[in-house]
Structure formats: C-alpha cells, structure tokens
Amino acid sequence: MKKNKNRFVYIVSLGCPKNFVDTEVMSAALITNGFGITPVPDNADVYMINTCAFIPTAREEAEEIIREALKWKKKQARKRKIVVAGCLNQWDKEGIYRKMFPEVDLWPGINDVPDMGKLFNALFRGESASFDYATGEYLYDDVTPRIQLTLPHYAYIKISDGCNNCCSYCTIPRIRGAFRSRTIDSVLKEAENLIKYGTKELILIGQDLTAFGSDNNTGTLTELLTRLDQLSGDFKIRLLYTHPAHFSDELVKCLAGAKHILPYIDIPLQHISDKILTSMGRKVSRARINELLTAIRSSIPGVTIRTTFITGYPGESEEDYKLLKEFVKEQKFERLGVFPYYPEPDTPAAEMPDQVPPETAMERSREIMEIQAEISLEHNKKLVGTEIDVIIDSFTEDDVAICRSYMDAPEIDNCIYAETSADAAPGDVIRIEITACSEYDLEGIQKGIS
Secondary structure, three states: OOOOOOOEEEEEEOOOHHHHHHHHHHHHHHHOOOOEEOOOHHHOOEEEEEEOOOOHHHHHHHHHHHHHHHHHHHOOOOOOEEEEEEHHHHHOOOOHHHHHOOOOOEOOOHHHHHHHHHHHHHHHOOOOOOOOOOOOOOOOOOOOOOOOOOOOOEEEEEOEEOOOOOOOOOOHHHHHOOOEEOOHHHHHHHHHHHHHOOOOEEEEEOOOHHHOOOOOOOOOHHHHHHHHHOOOOOOEEEEOOOOHHHOOHHHHHHHHHOOOEEEEEEOOOEOOOHHHHHHHOOOOOHHHHHHHHHHHHHHOOOOEEEEEEEEOOOOOOHHHHHHHHHHHHHHOOOEEEEEEOOOOOOOHHHHOOOOOOHHHHHHHHHHHHHHHHHHHHHHHHHHOOOEEEEEEEEEOOOOOEEEEOOOOOOOOOOEEEEEOOOOOOOOOEEEEEEEEEOOOEEEEEEEEEO
C-alpha cells in the first residue's frame, strides 16, 4: 500500500461505545488511504478527536482535549493538523466552536465518517472542504472497513443509529438523525466474522435496540437475537441501551431462553413519576415499568439490570423526587447511574416552566448515588465466598488480573481484581472465588479454568 509520506494519526475517542464504533470505522478509512495510527501524540502528523456532545460535561471534555491538541500543534505549527469530528459538530449548528478554535483544520460531521481517509488526503493536498452538518444518516454495515480497537475478546456491533423517541430533554435526534436499522443478515455476517476470529463477547449497541427493524421491516430485535443465538461458537451476547416502552413480552421470553445472551439488561428508565415520565415523552407509565421489571426478574434468573435516572427535571417536585428515591430503594438495581438534569438548547424541556435549580438537581443525584452505593455493597457482599466465572480484560502493573463477570459491561460497570495462575492471559474465562468487596469492586482468587 502506498504510504502518505509516513503520515500518522493520533486519535482520541470521546463518549459512548456507539461513538467508539465510528472511531473504528474512521480508523479503517485512514489506514486504507495510507495513513498510520499511532498511540503517541508526538509521533503524529494529525491529532483527531471524535467528540461527544450529549450533555454540557461532554462538550467541556471536548473543549479540554481540543486545547491539548492546540498545544501539540504549536510545537510544529506548519506540519501538524487537527481534526475535530463527531457529535460536537452536529450539535454546534451555529459554528460556535469553529469560531472558538480557528486553528482546527477540519470539522467533519457524522456523515463523513467513512470518507475520513479521503478528507485527510485532501487536507494535505491543501484542498478546502465544507460540511453541511445535516443530521446523521450514515450507518455502517458488514462490508464497511472497520478496525477493531477494543480488546480482541470483545467487540461492539452497532445494529442501529439515530432515534425517533424525541424525549423532551434529549438532543440525540438532532445530532444523530432519525432512527435507522441495519438488516438482520448484515448483523449476522459481522457477528459470524467476529466469532470466527476469536471474539468472545459481542456487545449490541444502538440508541434504542428495542426499536430495531421498525424503520425498514427487516425484522424485530427478538428475531435478530433468535438468529444470533443460533450461531455456533464459544461466545456471549450483551445488550446495551434498550427502551422500556418498546420492550415486548416476546423479547423477555427470548432473553430467558437464550443460550448465548447474557442475563444483563441495560434499560434506562429516567424516572418513575408518571407526571415526569409524561413530560419527558418517555411513552411508558410507572405501572408498566413495574410490570416489566417483575417480568424480567421472574423470567431470567440471576439477571443484572442496569438503569439510569435524571434528577431535577423541570417540574420535579419533592413528591416526585421522593417517589424516585423510594423506587430505587425498593428495586435494588444491580447497576445504576444518575444524571442531574441539564437544559439542552433547542429541546422542549429547556423552555418549560418550573425549572429546578441546578444545585438541587445535583444534590438529588448525589443522594441517590449514596443510596445506590449501599445497595451495590449489599449485592457485592452476597458474592463473597462464592465462585463465579469471569473474563480477564487486562493486568495491573503488579500482575493482578482485571476481570469482569456477566454482570459487568466493559468500562461501565464493576471490576474484579483477581490473583491468577502464571499462564492466565487477557481473554481467558476463569473461575474465581470472591474473597473481598467494596461498593463497586470485588477481589478474588483463581480456582480453575471455565
């Protein structure tokens, strides 16, 4: 392959796994156009940042990384280039950041993901490029070049992108565009290829997995999972980002009877007050949520449920917050996160009356996380003295294995630190005895090979 004068790109990928898949596709586009990828900024000719813009803290993080890139560029201003890609550009319709950081050389949007190599070549030829930042329409498939940048034993499969739910607080439809699914055959081909080359954990992701197929009549999520579960090989499937309003009884039955699907369900609930759920546009009631959680727990033994909530949403009264707090105590979710509400520009919620003071929203989120810390510790204490299967992700400098159980998604949930045999390696599935715990971490010792 012809090289671009040995030009290399240093990449920072921000935000969620869905964004990370875009980074993997962009990396492949660069490599197939002759660029190299380097983990060392000082060895790079281009500093590329794939940004997130979902909430203010994500945009602040992007700003911080851009400033780091500017310092990097100043060392060799004539030769070095900065490219800022991703959701920030889709969010920033008015070009605020482009005016704030004129030293950045390219601001490609989401629809430019597969063309990144061509854009970089044009940049070094001195050609200008313009971007319209229309809402996202791009979605990769099984024939799109993509470099797997995760650890070799797990990989993300983005089965859909965009969102049609239009929750009143959320900018995702404006950033990522309308909901769009891949075909079942496309997902199956990607999964088969990953399994063939040794991937042990396939993580299905999308803005709303449960809406899969609703746009193109390709089939439902249940049909996709049934087909995936029929594939041969030593692998597991994990689901991230399901919506309670689209969670069917058929899906619950499918998960309960599957041999490859982990008993782990990520289902952001956001609130439990009917008043707040209605205002949020969540299309689900308190009664339905309780019914669904009961069905999941009764049908899937040992299931881990991960959820998220928003505190301080406009109009959230003390009574609404008390309902949420008591719900968290009652349900004892295995995994839980809380976000204080942020009024996002151009969303209906930002214009609503009865805005809750930011400090109140933050205090409520802290209080719920304190409750959850106690719940998490309670769950972990029950594991002490038991033996469980885990997969090794990596090792500390002291050769302690950093592991995950079926209850934990990569870089999101708890970690298990285990003493292992000398020949243990990342990707190995081993059996360990849990010997100690804290609120969010566990310790153990290897007892055998699973």
